[in-house]
Amino acid sequence: MLQEIQEFGSHAIEIYDYLMAGCDPRIKGYLLMQSPFPMTTILLCYLFFALYLGPRIMANRRPFQLKEAMIVYNFFLVALSLYIVYEFMMSGWATTYTWRCDIIDTSHSPQALRMVQVAWLFWFSKIIELMDTIFFVLRKKHSQITFLHIFHHSFMPWTWWWGASYAPGGIGSFHAMVNSSVHVVMYFYYGLSAAGPRFQKYLWWKKYMTAIQLTQFVLISLHATQYYFMDSCDYQFPVIIHLIWMYGTFFFVLFSNFWVQAYVKGKRLPxxxxxxxxxxxxxxxxxxxxxxxxxxxxxxxxxxxxxxxxxxxxxxxxxxxx
Structure with missing residues (x-):
């Protein structure tokens, strides 16, 4: 039994070393990118707090208001998302990319290193966005902590850590740019919502937020789909394309279900x-x-x-x- 455990451990170490050897060396100097364990630990702590510890701590306490904190948080993410979109555009999507078979530039040119930097920044923004759920817990808005919410906030940063580590740029970065564009609009809406009742007259377009999110998943899936119809494409990590296509399709189904439940069946009334x-x-x-x-x-x-x-x-x- 002990020998089997040792063999399993040896194989696990070999697999881990093999996976880490394939990571892009240009990104290993960035925060939390040396190993997947710190990132995984953060996400496990997030899940533990959101699903167990946080609700228990708040069970006999009054909900926090946090109005000012949420206003600052939301508008900070608006500015960060705008910056990320701009950097993705300047790193290739508005300069040298064809929007078809765009491979990863593995050189150390200023533009290639700029793409590596914004790929990391996009991933790190997903860690920051875990605060969405923390605000829910502290304000005792437990009905907002749905499967869709938890899955999206934990699945995205975990998978994008690997995406940024292996493929910072190229065709696989399209969905990150689109996602950041949507977050500019989304967090702007949340910032106005947190600002108070006097801004309610400007929030008539909430229903269209879900439509915008559905549109992003359609664009992501369509952009990834064209890869399967190209005669040839030398993109270095085709598995990334497969995962992006599945990601876009899967979240389109989840958000479509939310749309039906919220706006067709009218289950938005508390x-x-x-x-x-x-x-x-x-x-x-x-x-x-x-x-x-x-x-x-x-x-x-x-x-x-x-x-x-x-x-x-x-x-x-x-x-x-x-």
Whole structure:
């Protein structure tokens, strides 16, 4: 038994050494890129906190407001995403790339090194975006922590670490540029949402956010699909193309399901409001309730023309007592 364990460990080390030997040496000097273990540890801690530790810590505590922190956070990501898009464009997509079979420039030219840098920056932005979920937990918006949310926030940084390590640039970086473009719009929306009710009149386009995300997955899949119809393409890591195609298709299905549940079946009304309606209590929310990923609920319960915000459990308790 001990010998088998030793043989397994020896084979595992050999596989690990083989995988690390294939990584691009130009990116190994960047933060957290020397080994996949620090990145994996961060993601495991994230999952542990989001799914277990955080909810237990907040179980008997009042939710944090964090309004100012969320405003700064969201608009910081707007600026970061804009910068990432610009760097991807200047590193090849708006200069030397053909938007078809674009291989990885493995040289040490300024433009090639610029692409390596923005590939790392895009990956690191996914680590920063784990704060989306932390805000949910601290504000006790547990309904927002769905399978789609958790899977997207953990799957993207884990897979992109390998993508940036092996293939920083070329045809495989298209989806990163598109994703960052979408995040400019997305986090701008969340920043306005966090800023307060006075900005509600500017947030009528929330429904189109999901449409924009669906469009990005269509573009990503179509761009990857053309690889299969080329007579020849010397892209160095075809497996990256296969994974990108599967990524675009899989997330298109997940976000399509969200679209159906949210906008076709109308399951966006909070359970509390549904119960109130069933008990004969009038609730006026201007026809809709606004929520965003940072946990801001912009629906207002109106009584005699004045808005009031109450804890869900306390409100239901008063109703029962009445």
């Amino acid at each position: 359970k509390q409001n549904i119960k109130q309606c069933q008990n004969g209590t009038a609730v006026y929310t201007n026809g809709k309730t606004h929520e965003n990923r940072n946990g801001i609920n912009h629906g207002a319960t109106m009584s005699n023309g004045s808005a009031h915000h109450e804890n869900g459990s306390a409100h239901m308790g008063k109703m029962k007592k009445a």
